[in-house]
Amino acid sequence: MRRPVQTQREGLHAAEGLRGQGVGGPTGAGWTRLLLLTVWIGGLGAGCANSGGEAAAPGDIQASDAPRFATEVELPQRDLGFRTGKFDRDGHPVIVGCVTCHRLIGANKDNTLAEQLSRFHVGAKVTHGNLTCRSCHNPPRYDEFKLVTGRTVPYAEVMELCGQCHSRQRADYEHGAHGGMAGYWDLTRGPRQRNHCIHCHRPHDPRFRQVRPAPRPRYRGLEESTVHQEQWHGEGKLHAHGQAPAHGPKGGSHE
Amino acid sequence: MSERPHDDRAQTGVDPGADDPEPSGRRTFLKLAAGAAGGAALAFAGAPFARYASGLSMEDILQRHYKELTDADKQALFARIEGQTKARYGVDVKLHDPQPIPGVRYGYALNLSVCIGCRQCSEACHKENNHDRASHNSYIRVFEMEKGRMDLARARADYDHPVPMPERTYQPVQCHHCEHPPCVDVCPVKATWKEKDGIVVVDHGWCIGCRYCEAACPYHARRFNWSAPEIPAEDINPNMGYLSNRIRPQGVMEKCTFCLHRTRVGKLPACLEACPAGARVFGNLADADSEIRWVLANKRTYVLKEEHGTEPRFYYFFST
Amino acid sequence: MPSDPATDTAHPPHWISYPRFLKRALVLATDGSPLFYGWMTLLTAITLVGVHAWGTQIEQGMVMTHMSDHVSWGLYIANFTFAVGVAAGGVMMVIPAYVYRDDSMQKVVIFGELLAVAAIIMAMGFVTVDLGRPDRFWHLVPGVGQFNFPWSMLTWDVLVLNGYLLINLHICGYLLYMRYLGRTPNQRWVLPFVFISILWAISIHTVTAFLYSGLGGRPLWNSALLAPRFLVSAFIAGPAFLLVALQVVDRFTGVAVSAQATRTLINIVRVTVVINLIMLGSEVFTEFYTGGAHTASAQYLFFGLEGHNALVPWMWSAVGMNVAAALLFFLPSALTSRRLLVLACVLTFTGVWIEKGMGLIVPGFIPSALHEIVEYQPSLIEWRVVAGIWAFGLLIYTAALKVALPYLRTKVPSGASGRATTGA
Numbered sequence: 001m002r003r004p005v006q007t008q009r010e011g012l013h014a015a016e017g018l019r020g021q022g023v024g025g026p027t028g029a030g031w032t033r034l035l036l037l038t039v040w041i042g043g044l045g046a047g048c049a050n051s052g053g054e055a056a057a058p059g060d061i062q063a064s065d066a067p068r069f070a071t072e073v074e075l076p077q078r079d080l081g082f083r084t085g086k087f088d089r090d091g092h093p094v095i096v097g098c099v100t101c102h103r104l105i106g107a108n109k110d111n112t113l114a115e116q117l118s119r120f121h122v123g124a125k126v127t128h129g130n131l132t133c134r135s136c137h138n139p140p141r142y143d144e145f146k147l148v149t150g151r152t153v154p155y156a157e158v159m160e161l162c163g164q165c166h167s168r169q170r171a172d173y174e175h176g177a178h179g180g181m182a183g184y185w186d187l188t189r190g191p192r193q194r195n196h197c198i199h200c201h202r203p204h205d206p207r208f209r210q211v212r213p214a215p216r217p218r219y220r221g222l223e224e225s226t227v228h229q230e231q232w233h234g235e236g237k238l239h240a241h242g243q244a245p246a247h248g249p250k251g252g253s254h255e
Numbered sequence: 256m257s258e259r260p261h262d263d264r265a266q267t268g269v270d271p272g273a274d275d276p277e278p279s280g281r282r283t284f285l286k287l288a289a290g291a292a293g294g295a296a297l298a299f300a301g302a303p304f305a306r307y308a309s310g311l312s313m314e315d316i317l318q319r320h321y322k323e324l325t326d327a328d329k330q331a332l333f334a335r336i337e338g339q340t341k342a343r344y345g346v347d348v349k350l351h352d353p354q355p356i357p358g359v360r361y362g363y364a365l366n367l368s369v370c371i372g373c374r375q376c377s378e379a380c381h382k383e384n385n386h387d388r389a390s391h392n393s394y395i396r397v398f399e400m401e402k403g404r405m406d407l408a409r410a411r412a413d414y415d416h417p418v419p420m421p422e423r424t425y426q427p428v429q430c431h432h433c434e435h436p437p438c439v440d441v442c443p444v445k446a447t448w449k450e451k452d453g454i455v456v457v458d459h460g461w462c463i464g465c466r467y468c469e470a471a472c473p474y475h476a477r478r479f480n481w482s483a484p485e486i487p488a489e490d491i492n493p494n495m496g497y498l499s500n501r502i503r504p505q506g507v508m509e510k511c512t513f514c515l516h517r518t519r520v521g522k523l524p525a526c527l528e529a530c531p532a533g534a535r536v537f538g539n540l541a542d543a544d545s546e547i548r549w550v551l552a553n554k555r556t557y558v559l560k561e562e563h564g565t566e567p568r569f570y571y572f573f574s575t
Numbered sequence: 576m577p578s579d580p581a582t583d584t585a586h587p588p589h590w591i592s593y594p595r596f597l598k599r600a601l602v603l604a605t606d607g608s609p610l611f612y613g614w615m616t617l618l619t620a621i622t623l624v625g626v627h628a629w630g631t632q633i634e635q636g637m638v639m640t641h642m643s644d645h646v647s648w649g650l651y652i653a654n655f656t657f658a659v660g661v662a663a664g665g666v667m668m669v670i671p672a673y674v675y676r677d678d679s680m681q682k683v684v685i686f687g688e689l690l691a692v693a694a695i696i697m698a699m700g701f702v703t704v705d706l707g708r709p710d711r712f713w714h715l716v717p718g719v720g721q722f723n724f725p726w727s728m729l730t731w732d733v734l735v736l737n738g739y740l741l742i743n744l745h746i747c748g749y750l751l752y753m754r755y756l757g758r759t760p761n762q763r764w765v766l767p768f769v770f771i772s773i774l775w776a777i778s779i780h781t782v783t784a785f786l787y788s789g790l791g792g793r794p795l796w797n798s799a800l801l802a803p804r805f806l807v808s809a810f811i812a813g814p815a816f817l818l819v820a821l822q823v824v825d826r827f828t829g830v831a832v833s834a835q836a837t838r839t840l841i842n843i844v845r846v847t848v849v850i851n852l853i854m855l856g857s858e859v860f861t862e863f864y865t866g867g868a869h870t871a872s873a874q875y876l877f878f879g880l881e882g883h884n885a886l887v888p889w890m891w892s893a894v895g896m897n898v899a900a901a902l903l904f905f906l907p908s909a910l911t912s913r914r915l916l917v918l919a920c921v922l923t924f925t926g927v928w929i930e931k932g933m934g935l936i937v938p939g940f941i942p943s944a945l946h947e948i949v950e951y952q953p954s955l956i957e958w959r960v961v962a963g964i965w966a967f968g969l970l971i972y973t974a975a976l977k978v979a980l981p982y983l984r985t986k987v988p989s990g991a992s993g994r995a996t997t998g999a
Contacts, residue, residue, distance in 0.1 A: 464707015473792030
């Protein structure tokens with residue numbers, strides 16, 4: 001039986017450790033690392049209902065009851081906050097936590113769009129459909145986000161927020177059909193690491209960015225390639241850093 | 256036996272040389288001189304063969320088919336290959352021979368709605384499998400198709416612009432590890448076969464390099480070592496499988512093996528790990544709970560060139 | 576005076592006379608006029624160039640050729656295909672001689688069988704030089720290696736080609752040896768093998784065609800008409816070569832070739848040239864009327880594809896040569912004018928070589944299985960190797976004729992079969 005990667009009811013005890021950690025000021029080094037999935041031990045019988053509804057076929061093996069390794073999902077190497085675009089002495093981006101200002105300054109409830117901001121994060125680029133700031137942000141608790149039901153989730157569980165609208169992608173993700181992974185296909189033999197949604201889809205500008213592809217194939221046989229090279233003049237813009245996001249949890253999208 | 260004086264000509268005189276004059280001394284000399292010149296020319300012409308042969312050991316030449324090797328044979332063989340790799344490439348490598356996991360039949364699926372055509376899978380394959388650097392060989396080829404077409408005949412693999420372009424579909428193609436592989440049927444020496452876990456492998460120590468399999472494959476999945484691979488020592492992946500990514504010799508075929516040196520110990524193939532978009536799904540088709548089975552049950556899937564009856568184990572699907 | 580083997584106790588035993596026969600053959604093969612020496616020296620030189628080129632290819636790898644993972648068979652397999660056809664066609668004379676009891680053909684049958692031997696050796700040579708690992712040739716030996724019979728058509732090809740070589744070596748060797756001994760050949764050792772060789776000739780080229788026509792991933796080849804086309808073009812190329820060879824023999828050796836034999840061969844070629852063109856027309860119609868991606872290879876071959884048209888002039892030249900040759904063959908003066916006949920033969924031989932060799936093997940790979948277009952032109956090393964093998968084949972054929980001709984000049988008494996086995 002394959003249970004979803006992340007559920008509300010799972011003991012996300014590690015999430016508690018995040019509260020009050022690293023969101024109150026410029027970050028130094030430091031990861032935000034979170035283990036979201038617990039290890040199942042024993043008792044995974046074949047009789048459990050599976051979430052996909054695929055019928056067993058002749059020739060199928062019995063589900064193994066060997067202990068399974070964990071699947072880890074790391075949040076990107078970034079603390080919750082607003083990236084100023086500046087870098088500190090160690091080269092780390094200077095991130096300003098929301099509460100740094102909003103502990104003193106209230107959020108202007110009349111602002112619903114980024115264009116209406118008058119101070120500081122005025123240049124925030126938000127291209128996430130028709131969402132407004134308050135669609136997701138949850139003043140005065142800036143380390144939490146609010147779901148459509150009114151319940152809030154901490155930053156560590158923000159995949160829940162993505163999944164409430166993008167449920168199809170979320171379901172695909174949970175079944176290994178969306179979002180990168182590294183490690184083992186056979187979880188009885190080793191662990192697995194998965195990307196977080198916001199590794200590739202930055203929350204304010206989630207469209208998967210263009211990258212420059214790896215070099216094209218070389219055609220041997222003749223001195224000059226006689227392969228027809230059609231020059232397509234597309235509308236895409238080149239990503240500033242020009243690199244494809246790396247696989248696995250350690251690679252991340254970046255501003 | 257005859258009592259008559261014996262000569263080598265037939266008695267009825269059919270020997271037409273009977274009336275020829277004795278060959279002159281000059282003619283004989285010329286013949287001998289020509290023979291000597293010819294011998295020298297032959298020695299010169301044969302020199303490259305001698306050089307090539309000197310690079311082969313007797314064990315190389317007499318090595319038997321993989322399926323005939325005992326464990327002791329394999330130990331000796333792997334040690335020899337490790338020594339040859341060290342000598343030629345300057346790297347200590349370890350050759351493994353992972354066996355198929357019982358109850359496993361591999362399947363691979365690729366999400367065409369998600370693939371962005373970045374070719375990271377192709378790069379990862381190139382590095383993982385110790386391919387020749389000069390030719391930048393890879394078992395994976397990524398095709399770009401325009402909107403409205405799913406026709407590989409109008410696709411391009413040599414695009415060189417930022418990806419993904421809007422309204423283009425990207426389709427990587429590699430070995431499909433077919434259930435009915437044409438390459439296996441045509442090999443004259445049984446150097447390629449389908450293993451119990453579905454992987455179609457090549458015994459690089461047995462292949463004679465006739466390239467019939469390359470002609471037979473409908474998916475352009477097989478590659479030939481036109482020269483001995485050239486790889487800098489620091490780029491060599493030392494974790495090698497005999498049937499997969501050991502550095503192949505010149506003149507033999509090779510192909511995608513679903514990274515069996517990784518997958519047979521439970522790891523994901525290199526191409527899947529490299530995919531930043533998570534377009535690839537790999538697992539055990541015999542496990543009803545696997546991700547690959549979920550994809551096949553819940554997504555629109557199809558295979559390439561289905562009409563050939565090859566029954567690939569590499570599927571393409573869409574998100575919706 | 577005829578010698579009766581049954582009662583002739585004065586005759587040395589075979590284990591003595593056969594080596595003597597071989598030695599005599601060697602002497603005959605290396606002795607001749609200055610023109611002969613010049614010809615043989617030239618052929619030897621070219622052969623050695625080819626040998627050296629092949630050695631270089633083995634040492635440096637097949638990267639020395641211009642084949643690629645897209646076009647993975649090229650000049651070598653093209654020539655292999657053609658050579659098998661010539662070998663099959665060489666036996667075309669055997670059918671009128673033995674099946675139709677055409678006496679005039681009997682005398683020249685040996686030319687065809689010796690051509691078959693030389694051509695099969697060439698074909699085996701072409702396949703060997705195409706192997707990436709010729710040092711692993713022993714893997715193909717049944718019982719010693721792993722022989723994927725009956726699934727792989729290449730294994731069938733190995734069996735039929737070797738069998739054909741042995742059959743023809745036997746027939747020629749036996750006939751020449753008997754003549755050396757002055758004895759009448761015992762038809763028991765000839766006739767069954769001759770009939771087998773007729774069937775076998777058809778099988779070698781059918782099997783070779785099946786190598787290609789069984790591949791579903793190559794639409795240009797995946798046609799039921801491929802094997803018949805191969806047979807028909809073999810029965811052009813073989814007789815065309817033989818016609819030229821007979822003219823050469825007639826001109827340079829003083830062995831007169833019967834006009835009747837030549838006429839029979841010309842009549843054979845007249846038929847096969849036309850059938851070949853009809854079959855070509857059938858292929859062209861089926862490809863171009865249907866259209867679609869499956870016909871891209873034919874499109875590439877005849878008209879070019881997306882700006883790539885390297886083979887177009889070749890293919891149209893081949894078609895033109897075959898048509899021109901057909902017309903020439905039908906002229907009455909083809910029977911009388913040596914020059915016209917040789918021209919027609921050269922035209923059609925070359926036309927078939929192009930059409931069946933480069934014009935079939937290479938476009939089968941263009942576009943590739945994934946519809947990429949990578950063109951192919953042979954490298955210098957490939958040309959050298961191919962030239963070397965052709966020279967070697969001609970060397971064998973010339974030497975074989977040189978050995979056979981003296982025996983054709985003389986009369987051997989008729990045997991029990993009542994057939995005169997006279998030289999022309």
